[in-house]
Amino acid sequence: MAKTYSIADCPVAKTLDLIGERWTILLLRDLLLHGPRRFQDFQDSLTGVAPNTLSARLKSLEDNALVRRQLYNERPPRLEYVLTEKGKSLGPIVRSLRDWGVKHLSDKPTQRK
């Protein structure tokens, strides 16, 4: 029988545990595409996400050192979410998901005849 990883040891499974949730990877996509983002920016971009879900996902990304919060002493104070170096290193994963989608799921729902 071919060698196989157990779920607990598998690096694919462990990576998914961190970022596999749908909103989480879309938050990462926004940060990779646009750079630092405010809470409101995410709400504008991710149609349908509940604010408490968004907060929980950002907290989880912070807890895993993928995102940090940056406070600017302006009036009013401005809070932004910024990718850490570890967070930026997720770029190839998000790009591979995008590239595949562009190539294989090209039926655009907004396209007209």
Next chain:
Amino acid sequence: MAKTYSIADCPVAKTLDLIGERWTILLLRDLLLHGPRRFQDFQDSLTGVAPNTLSARLKSLEDNALVRRQLYNERPPRLEYVLTEKGKSLGPIVRSLRDWGVKHLSDKPTQRK
């Protein structure tokens, strides 16, 4: 304001709709690593997956033309799940998840002091 994809149009989101579920991507991992697999092989490899969940995920992969079933006329007949060309093209996504996990999540639960 920076240009952004709506969720419906975003190729990252559309790819995740197809393969973002945890067991689904682990099934793909097994098929990419080991080639054709029987139902029982998945059950042995994916500790904790319920048989009806496994059936549903395999059906979804078939419906999306990522996996096909191959029946061998042996005694007893042997049924295997095989990646299609479209399914094989998911290789870079699974590899990017694995590479990141190997690099950033290297704390091995079985490692001793």
